[in-house]
Structures are given as structure tokens and as C-alpha cells.
Amino acid sequence: MSAALIERGLAFIGALVVGVTTTVQLKNDWNSTGIDNAVTKLLLGLMAFGCVLVLLAVFGVLGG
Amino acid sequence: MAATTVAQPGHDSADDVRARYENVDHAYHEQRENRLLGFLLFLVSDVILFSMFIFAYCYLRNSVPNWPPIVEGGRQLPRFDVNFAAFNSVVLFGSGATMHFAMESWKHQNRQGFFRWLIATIVLGIGFLGGQAYEYGSLAISWAGSTMGATFFTLTGMHGFHVFIGVIFLCVLGLQARSGVYTESKYFGLTAGTLYWHFVDVIWVALFFLFYLW
Amino acid sequence: MAVSSGAIHHDVEDHIHPEPEGFIRKYIFSIDHKVIAFQYFITGMVFFAIAGLLAELIRAQLLKPEGAIMSNAAYNGVYSMHGTAMVWMVIIPLVTGALGNFIMPLQIGARDVAFPWLNMLSFWIFPVAGAILFASFLVGAPDAGWTEYPPISLQGPPGTTLWCVAIFLIGISSTLTGLNFMVTVAKMRAPGMTWTRMPLFTWATFATALINMVATVALSGALLALFLERVFGVPFYDPARGGSPILWQHMFWFYSHPAVYIMILPAFGVISEVLPVFARKPIFGYRLIAFSSMAIAILGFAVWAHHMFTSGMAPWLQLPFMIMTMLIGIPTGVKIFSWLATVWGGRLHFSTAMLYAMGFLVTFTFGGITGVFLAAVPADLHEHGTYFVVAHFHYVVGGGAVMGFLAAVFFWFPKATGRLLDERMGKLGFWLFFIGLNGTFFPMHFLGLFGMPRRYATYVEFAKIFPMAQFWNIFESIMSLGMVAATGLLIFNVIYSLKWGKPSGINPWGARTLEWTISSPPPYYNFKKIPTVLGLPYNFDQPLPYRNLDNEQDAIPVPMTLAPPRTAVGV
């Protein structure tokens, strides 16, 4: 079992967990007001997008 | 207006003034508004700093016929290893999530949870830095060797530096929180720390795509 | 009139910081925006003197086609340092650091800027950066001009690295100042001062701060890369190693074109304050002027590549930049016409500040017109890199930014010190400066068009095809002494008037913005009670639009009568 495979596996699991939690948090905070919360929501969204990128990378859709 | 209630400046001691200042709550909120806007503007300027180098990277990448570039000796440089980077990215994103939980628990007066999540964040942050160090060590390209190395090490180095600062920032915040600097209603420092940490994560999203996936 | 506030509401029991005791806390590491403004003013004037001296060395060198006084190497260092110092160590700190710091918080009725400590920090970076910059003379001054295009700047003398460091530092200072001012204007306006009741100088400062905060960081990036390439050989710009010289030009001009708006916008603000006061007539088209400031600030980010029409940028890219550049001329023209309409039919008091403002209208208009000449790509193919460009930007910066700054000095000096500057010296100084400026830079247009490139230590070949070359260069060099005299006179006037100047009282000019409602010089805390604003400060026949003022005073302030002018010239 090669290092690359382990890395991919961990990345896959991690991305799933982080992505889901981030999305859930985003949903919970959705109605919060205030400029700081607005920015936080934006950043959380982009982080979720980052997790999607990781998944795409894991399945070799992007990169490689 | 009740202009008469103003103590004549110069006639009251510094202590009176400071006392009055600290007891007036709207003064704090005013301060918070200013600091928040100031901090967000600081993040904006930081985004611009990164985007200049990202612009440089795209520009240099598109100004040569093939990428990764070919260096003296006709050797074409290898692409970066996606697998490890993907793993390391997840570590960093994870730290973003934990930081968010830390903030949430603080907002819900759950100090214990706050510290637990904060420590988790710091550990993950350090883990990411370790991963970066490992990757730097294992790379075949050098900083000054090619435009690829130049842009990669400069951008990721700048980002790593930001993460490093962030880790210290979070440690300081933790200690302050322990010594009771922040209260349930006044915790701007923590807000700033969280924003900064999320910002660092998001910058990495861009770098991860540009260097490993593009 | 209803009090609708765009800003945080300051209650009367709002805190007043106690004045610090001790010389150091008071005058050296002060966090008082007024003291910091003075520090900027003094430091800036010192650097102004040095950079002006360098300019005179340039003029002396060009007295002879083969170069009168120094070697090519020395000359290259001199003009590079002149440009760099004038842009980053003189104009920008003076118009943002000095003017913005002193006037803006007073105009919005605030007790200080949002982050006083940050303000102090950004000032103290400035002299350090200046020292580093001028220290580069010791190790070999940078020689590639203030633009430092690679690859030549990669081969430049060691001083070029110091240049990078100095400009990087001053860039940090500018960024912090911009951030600070943006928050101050956005959050700390007096109750009732909505965005559309803000004085125009504050509008200009806000627009400037926006550019300062956004663009300057871009320059920092470019400089960081240049520094890394010079010191560690990291390839960004060197074409031999895969880099691109054009990349630097993009990154550099993305800052440095907005930078000219950093220099000129505060001057616009000054003119918009000075003209109505001395014409006793409302500013014409308040909204148009205010919004055109923002329009310029924003459009200013989309025109940088008009500095690169001959640089080998992709041809199709040149058209949008040409069109944007021409479009940005329109809000500028609108401002000029509005200022003309402001004085039209007014009752003009010809104080020195007013003279400078009127002179500004002429010289800046001329600079703007030559700007259009440069915006047209084919014409620029002829003009680029010649003395035509030199003339253009000296008309804009010297005839625009500096004239506006001098108007501001004469206008706000009484507020800052409680004494008027001497008007006779001031007017004499104005005519010296105005004639000197035009005499020096007007002929440069023709020299440039007839083939004199800039940054030439010698112009033997050019003198062969254009025999008048030497005559005009001598003429310019002589005329430039007028500006030297004017500067010397100003410095003497400032020192003289600090001690013997006529006491000014609260409001010598009958102006109506908030800073003229508090004593001069203003107290440490500026406003005991934060005033309430009911309207625009430009209606000269109505009572002041403020409530809750500190000082009892005329509801309709009138100018304290200066010696009635014999002529419009006023000397």
C-alpha cells in the first residue's frame, strides 16, 4: 500500500468530514447578522469549496 | 443637549477619565466597530498582496510555451505532488473548522470547549507547517532555480509565514482568554483571530488550486 | 432640519483622553493627529529641500549639451533620487500625512483618528525610510530612475536594494495611514454629518485613503519580488531566466498610476475648500465634485498600462487602456469647470491661498490637456520617454499637487498656529513660484516633441538636430531658480510668522467647516462637545449649520479684512 494511496485516503476522509461540518456550520450561521459574520460566512463557503477541490484532486479529476 | 454634564477637560485626573471610558459601554462598541472595520481592511490589503504574486505567477506561467518550465539542460521540471498537498490542505481546512467551533463555544459561554477546540486548532496549524516543511524538503526544485520555484516558494512561503503568525496569534489569544481579558460580551480579539485564521485557510484554497491542480 | 447620522452617535458624555505630560509624549512620540501632522510637515519640508537641491543639480548639468558639472553615473543617481524622493518622501507624505492628518479629523468633528497609535507608527516609519533612501548615496545611488525598470535595475548599484527597502517601508506607512483614514471617515463623523454633508476635502481624503490602502500593497509586492531577485537571485523579472520585465511594469504601474491620484486628489479637496471661502459663494456642484473624486479613485485602477504603450504589451490591451485613460479626463474636467463656476460672480478676496488656488486652475488645466495628448496611443508613440512627459507630470504634480498644498499651507496655517502667514511675502512667493514653474516646464514640451529624451545626462546629438536645445535648457535652469526662491521665502515666512505673524483668531477667513469653530490652535481634544451637523458648510448667507458648538461665535462668520487688494494680482 503506497504512501500516495494513504495520503489520498486520508485526504478523502478529511475532506468529507471538514466539508460536511463546514457546510453545516454555514447553514447554522446563515441568518446571523453583522459584517464580521458576513465575512465569516464568505470564508466558510470558500473553505467548503476548498474541500470540494481536494475531493476532485483525490479522484484525479483535477491535477496530476 | 445636556452639554453641562461634560467634565471640563484638564480638570479631571487621568484615572477619572479612564474609569469613565471603561464604564461607558457604547464607547467599547464604538471601539469594536472601528477595530473590526480596520481589521477587515487589513485583511483586504493582505489579499491584494497575495493577489499581486498570484498575478505574477499566472503572468510568468503564460509567458512561456510550456509549463512546468524547461530549465538549462533541457530538463522539464516535475509537477508538484498532489497527494500529499491534498492531505496537508485538509489538515489546514480542518483547523479552520475547529477554530469555528472554538468561537461558537465561546459565544455560548462554553469556555472549556473553547480551549479544547483552540488547542486542536493550534495543533493542526503546527501540523500544517510541519507538512509544508516536509514538502519543501522533498521537492526537486529550488527557490532561485526557475520562475516556477520562485513563485511557488515565495507564495507558499508567505502563506506559511502567515500561518506561523496565526499560530502565535492564537496562542496569545488563548493565554489572554485564560487570564480573563475577554468576557461574554467583549471578545473582539477572538473575533479577529478567527477571521484571520479563516482568511489564511482561504488563501490556501487559491494556492492549492493554482500550484497543484492547475 | 432632522439630525440623521451616517456615523456612530457621539453622546455628550463621550470620553476625552487626558493630555499627555512630558516633552517626549507631547512632541516626539505623540499620538495627537495635529502634532503628527506637524511632524509630517517638518520632515516632508526637509526632504523637499533636499530633493529640490537635486533638481537644481539636474538643471545645472543640462546647462551644456555635453553635461556641465557631473559624470553620467552621478547624474543618473541624482535624477533617480530626485524623482523617488519627490514622489514618496515629499508629495505623498505632505498631502496625506500632513494635510489629511491635520484637517480631516477636525472637519468631521472627531477628537482624533480611529487608531492614534497606528498613526504615530506610520509617521515614524517615514523618516526612517527617508534616511535609508538617502543613505543609498553612500553605497551608490539607484540609477534607473524612480521607475527602476528591470533588467537594468537588477544590474544597478547596491543603493538600488536600499531603494527597495526604503520604498517598501514608506509603502507600509502609506497603507496604514490609508486604512486609518478610511475607518476614521467611515465611523467617526459627527452626528448629523451624512456622507453628502461631508466637506469636500474630507471626501478627497477618503478617496485618497482608499487608493493608499489598496494600491500601495501592490507596490509592496512588486518591490518584494525585486528585492528577492536582487539579493537572492530569485527569478521574477530577468528574461534570461524565464522572468518577464513587463511583469514589473504591470505591478509597478498598478500602484504608481493611482499614486498620482494620491498626490492630486487632496489638492482637489483643498481647492474645493479654498475657492468658495474666498469667493463667498457656495461650491458649485457639490455632489458632482464629491462623486467625481470617488470616480477618479476607482477608474484610476483601470488605466495603469497607459504608461506601457511602447513597452510591448499585447496590442489589443492598449485600446481599453487608452479609452479608460481618456474617460478619466472627464471627471477631472468636470471638477475644473465646477471650480470656475464657483468663482463666477463671487466676491473674490485675493489672499495668498486664493492666488494659489486660481493659479492651480491654470497650471493644472494645462497639465490635464497634455495628459490627453499622452493618452492617445499613436501620439504617445512619439512622446513616450521624452521631455514632453517630464513637462506633463511636472505641470500636474508641481502645478497641481504642490500648488494645492501651498494653498492649504496658507489657508490652514492660522488654524494650526493661531497666527497668519505674512501675506505680502506669500504673494511675492506665489508669483515667483508660478512664473518659475511655467518658465521651467513649458519649454520642455517643445524640447520633448523635437526629440530630447528624458534621463539624458548629455544631449549632444539632439543639440545637433535642434540647435535651440541649449538655449532653452539654460532658460529653464534660470527659471527654476524662481521656484527655489519661492520655497526659501515660504520657509522663512513660516518661521517668521510663527513668532511675529498677525494673530488670526478662531476664523480669519470666515470659513464654515467645523475646524473653524474651535480655537486656533485647536485644543488637544479638539472638541469639548461633539457638535451636531445640520447641513452643508457652503451657504455663506445662512447661519452656521451646527449645534452644540464649543465656542460662542458669529452665526454668519465673515472674513477678517485683509489689506484691501489694489489689483487682482494683489501685490
Added chain:
Amino acid sequence: MAQVSAPRKFSMGPYFWTVTAVMTFWNIASAIWIAVTPLDYLLPKSSLNVTDRGADIDFLFRFMSIFGNAILTYVTGYVIYFSIVFRRRRDEPANTVGPQIHDAPTLEFWWTLLPTLLVIALAVMSTRVWYLVQYGTGAPGFAVEVIGHQFNYEFRYPGLQGSVYNEMHLPLGRPVRVLVSSADVIHSFWVPEFRLKADTVPGLVQNLNFTPQVAGTYLIECTEFCGLNHSEMQARLVVDPPDKFQAWLDGQKAKAQAGASGSTTAVDLAQSDAGAGRTLFTQKCAACHSLGGFDEKKVGPGLGKVFVDKAHAKLVDGDDPTKANVAHIIENGYNGPLGAMPSAQQNGLSSKDVADVTAYLASLK
């Protein structure tokens, strides 16, 4: 509380229309004068129309001068006029105020619209000239290369082995395409009498298209700071009648042959190294040639499919895409409707290098 004398009615001022009429008359007069008289007071040798593009650019200068002069006259004139007629008289109390006018929408509308129309007109005319300078008038220009050095100019002519220094010759009345690039740092190629300029940027080739119309000797100057002796970096440009120019070119060729006799050995395509060729390509060719298809032009066509391109079965010189023919082009350069490519010798390629580059191109399949 200070009294204020009631704001007086707005008056345009004594003789306002007279003054305006005088300025307008002056503007019309000077407009006519600028339009009809030669611009020799503003631009060198303007009346001679030294080049066709130069003439176009001079026309732009006329246009801009006319309106620039008008705007400057009005602004300056009104500043002076207002300063005189509206200054506070000695007998007037200090507290007199002007008419309280805040704006005049019609006025603002017109003074926003008119400049806009002006710059649009200027933009349109500029675009036309810019296009002609960039892409020529259609006829394939006679291509000459200019290469900037610290601190002199090098000129290369099609079919001429070796280079000419410090004196550029151009044929009279023939469309010319000047290809500008640099060997070291950024210089600039400027001929004031031609009104044309292009920076010489290393690793980049710009071109200027025009037709010289007047024989004579002109000055070439460097306008981009290039080092210690920047201000001594000039060269002469001689525009000759075609026959004289041809004679000069033949003379140069003869000299070059004498110099370079026997230097060109046969290319041995057998021993070639595609890897080395790839390096050479990025160093010597990539500035002008992409690795895409034929149509992905930089300066010359893309070479990625040069051996296998169905759309362009023939090479640019009409031969079949065999290794020998490709090597022949690389070795001897090319000059034709697609522009000018320097020879292997001018590019500093040994015959081994030529073989390597050919092998590299052949390997791109």
C-alpha cells in the same frame, strides 16, 4: 452677530459676452491657423511627411492642439477675467457674499457631454492609426530587425549573413516592417522625425509598420534608460532611393560573405539530440514561435505541428515538411509575407544546434 448684506443677484459680469466672443474668435482663428499651417513649430520636419504614419500622427496632434488650445484659452481667460471683475472692491464691506448658486444642471450636462464627444472622436481616430502602425496597410512590409545593445544598435536584413551596426538603411517609398527586440536590457528605438517608437525588450519582438517617404539622414535615439551611457546611445537612419538602397545591401552582403566564408558547414541530421533541441527552442525560438498549431502566432507561426499539420501541409517557403527542409529554414532564416526570421548564424546556432532543434520539432507529434 454679524450682519450679511443680502446676497446679490447673479451677474455674469461686465462685458462677459464681449470677453467670451473675443476668446471664441481667438480660438476659431487659431484653430484655422493650426489646421492649415504646417506643424513645424511643434514637431520636427512635420511639413515633409517623412513617413505615412508620421503624417497620421501629426494629424492627431493638430486635432488635439486645436481643442486643447481652446479649452486652455477659455479656462485661463475666465480665470483672469473673473479675477479682475469679481474681486472685492475697496469700498465693499468684508461681509458681502456672492450669489448663492449651488448648481446649474444644464451647464453641467453640456460640459460633461462635449468633452466626452471629443475624447470619443479622438479615441476613434487614434484606434485607426494604432491599427495601421501595428499591422501595416496590408502589403507585406520589407522586414528589418533592430536589436538594442548596451549601448548601440544592431540591424539585420533578410538574406544578409551578419549584421550592420549603428547605421540603419531603409528603402524609400516601400512599406517597411521594423522588428524591434533587445539583446540585454530594455532600450528603445525612436526616430523623432518618424514619430515612431518601440521599446526593445529582451525576449520580446515588437513591430512598427510604416513607409518612409522622404530620403535623408535621421537620428535614432534610445529613450528607455539602459545604463551608464544611455545618453550616448544613438544611431543614424538613412533613407535611400530603392536602387541606392539595393546597392548598399549588396555591398553589405558581399562583405558578410567575405567574412563568413566557409563558416556554414553541412548540417548532419543523423546525430541530433531532441532534449538539447528543446532547451535551444525555449532560449532561441520561443520568443517568436509558440508550440501550438500554425495559427497560434507570436511573431512567427506556431511550430508544434510543423511536421504533421494537415491544414498547412507545406512549409512557409512552400517545401514539403521534411527534416532537411525544416533545417534549411532554420539555418538560412526566412523572409516573406509572414515576416523575417534571422538565420542560424544570426541566432548563434551551430549546425549541430540546427539539427537538435529540428529533431526536437520532429519529436512533437
